[in-house]
Amino acid sequence: MPRMTISKQIRRIAIIGAGPSGLCAVKYLLSEKYFTKIDVFEKRGSVGGVWNYTPPALKQSTSAPVPQLDPNGPSDEPIWHPTGDTNGLQEPVFISPIYSTLDTNIPKELMAYGDKPFPPDAQVLPKYSTVKKYLDEYAEEVKDYIHLHTQVVNVKSGGSEADPWVVTTKNLRTGVDKTDTYDAVVVATGHYDVPYTPDIPGIKLWDEAYPGVISHSKFYDSPEPFREKKVIVVGSSASGVDIGNQINKLSKGKVLASQRTESFLFPSNAADKDYVSEIVEFLPPTEYKRAVRFADGKIEDEIDAIVFCTGYLYSFPFLSSLNPPIITDGRRVLNNYQHLFYIQNPTLVFPVLPQRVIPFPLSENQAAVFARVWSGRLTLPDTADMKAWEDTTATQKGNGTAFHLLHFPLDADYMNLLYEWATKAKPRHGLIDHGNGKQGNYWGEKEKWMRQLFPVIRNTFVEKGGERHKFKTIEQLGYDFEESRKEKVQTLVD
DSSP, rough: OOOOOOOOOEEHHHHHOHHHOHHHHHHHHHHOOOSSEEEEOOOSSSSSSGOOOHHHHHHOOOEEEEEEEOOOOOOOOOEEEEEOSTTEEEEEEESSSSSOOOOOOOOOOHHBBBBBBOTSSSSSBHHHHHHHHHHHHHHGGGGGGTTTEEEEEEEEEETTTTTTTEEEEEEETOOOOOEEESSSSEEOSSOEEEEOOOTTTTTHHHHSSTTTSSSEGGGGOSSSSGGOOEEEEEEEEEHHHHHHHHHHTTSSOOEEESSOOSSSOOTOOOOOOEEEEEEEEEETTTTSSSSSTTTTSOEEOOOOOEEEEEEEEEOOOGGOOSSSSSSSSSSSSSSSEETEEEETTTTEETTTTTSSOOOHHHHHHHHHHHHHTTSSSEEEEHHHHHHHHHHHHHHHSSGGGGGGGGTTTTHHHHHHHHHHHHHHSSTTTTHHHHHHHTOOOOOOHHHHHHHHHHHHHHHHHHHHHGGGGOOOOOTTTTHHHHHHHHHHHHHOOO
């Protein structure tokens, strides 16, 4: 297979975002001891990306269009919020989907970066505040590279790999724009900015007639506003299951859980909520009272609230001049190799595009690869072969959201593919691990066992109710890898 070497020497790198993937990108790039300039631009006032909690009053002050199908709108505008000090200063805040009652759905042993475990006294599925503190600590040694309150407003290139990337940023405190050039760019902004709300027949007219009834999980904070209301929660993702469970404790009657497909986290034959098919029509307000029709023909009226837990659109408004484009309808990222490299110019990367993955260790493995490629220790396939990978993947998985969907064991396979890829790099004198450099994460039998079981582990954790904070390990919840392996061996013997 022909190989492609980056045609220019890469020394200056811009990283957009100081969330989980941006932070570990800095560490892996630094570990190459090759790059002369690394700037991390973070629009928020603190590291951690979406793990920065947004107060409910700010969430209530904004909303998304209904329906929401356009990923190509302008960059988010900050909401100015008092800092609380005596000088009356304000700081720019951006809405995060993190809510006050959120526990992660991933066991901390699996969720952690490879070189930093979660605290032993943290509950087995950590609270969002524990994750934020964990990221603050992880960022401590690279904080001097991070420019807070700095929003990237435009990134463009002359079109060839040899051309520099021209990055324009805005200091949100001063309003001053600044332009600088870089040899490579890491787009570590994640994909939780632009909520996706489908265009179901009648939804726009319905929303105009009943403003505020339809919302998106991005703006959810707690179940309290849904007390004694008739509620539909749309979506079978992790947020749909969790938010539905929380509202169900306070709602008027059982929550109507509208699902197109069964949740990978929870069986739809459970009796906890009323599971219904997808909404196919919002019925005319002139003929019905806040009514919808489901795919099976059933009609429900006098609905007080509908929460769409339908995910997000991929959106990178600062890359609107990129040609060929990476975004059309926002359902996946185009012209992309291995869910990471921009094919036409692989000095641009997009970590953690895949969904249904364990993001922290995945971002490490991806950073190990692109850091080695950019320092000249690894090569890429040529452009034709990278495009062939994209075309084949689109044929196999579809050209929409499913393209980046990596259900187990696909995510485990991808993790180990990246790990093995990074190990093929040429050693360089002065790097750690005998010149091989900073290593990522290899998923062996135990990691795959945890990954396969984590929905079950999560359900057991949730069933503990108010006592769940007492459980610090999966073993305390009754899941022991060594015991499981012994039982498996015994079964084979028998």
